[in-house]
Amino acid sequence: MDESFETVRDAFGAAARWFAETVHELDRPPAPWEAPALGEWSRRDLVGHTSRALLTVEQYLRPGSSESVRRSVDYHRAVRGGRADPDEVAERGRQAGRDLGADLPESVDVVVRRVTRLVAGRAADARVETPVGEWRLAAYLPTRVLELVVHTSDLRTVGGLDGPAPEVASRQALVVLGALVADAPSADAPRLLTALTGRSALAAGYTVL
Template identity: 40%
Template structure:
């Protein structure tokens, strides 16, 4: 796994995502993730950028100057306690996709550039005011990098594109964050699953097969099923379910 700061991970994942955008133009109505088409998946993915803008703005207007949440793992634990209804998340993604307009790829690229520029000129200690609590920007950014990594993989698989090298390099960071979010039981299941000692839990196993990730099993051993970066969070913490159309139903909370 490549060692990098949260900012570096964020920038790298943003760059990988923008590399995927041109090929989405002719596939906007294709299945993306669950009930989302590619347009909606892209709209939801852009929230990893726009939340940075909104929460920095809210932090600047707030008298809060000390963080309540100290790490991305704590952020996700807090978010898991206030998950939005899956149907509302689905609708929010569709709305976000429509808001990208007539050329979603160009709109997404502009959003990514704007927010990356904002992050570059904002100090690490700047306060972001999230639904979970106040955080330092550099403690919040790994959660956005995680979302970009997860949904970058979703987008690549949905549009039949090779996974960009930068995205490949970031998967280890996402799995590390998954392990930090995990309960003790989930961590044992994760480690034994990816090393081929045990099969992963049925829902996670089924979810991964639906994502077409079985070809990676040679990396971990023939008895293993590969672990998608978001699987522990989405399935272990949130209990996402697969559906008949796409790889899995979108599910999330404050992300």
């Protein structure tokens, strides 16, 4: 079932604020922002990468409306098809972390306030021009909710913090993941069906992204 744009926008705001709150919680002595986090990223790098879930909305929004019929799942298809260079993705995360400066919590707060205000003033059919095509804001924004929820959870895990994502954000992330499960290659269907019904386990590292 399609979510209303108001619900999607609420989920985005809740996920963004949860990200900001998490950065504040992590900013406690000794606040090891350069400590390892995810793969080759430090905590700072991971904060930088997560902030891009907000900054790309600001960067890609254009004046006017879009008649695009592409869905959120189509965005992930396009990104996969574009075969983004993992090294380039990693470096963009590192650069975003550096760009946030010395006071990560304050910088993240500024980004969250600015981008959530921007989104609050735009309609569902606002035009979003990404490197892999044009989307309506209502279709692009759920992909950012998923990014915020997943990577904020990563940050909380490496920081040893408890507490789940806000329910509205978690549910929106699951809507996106559910569409990606349905869009998985046919060869994956048997193991997904048995795993999702509790009859088997997926291999470590398996992802629908």
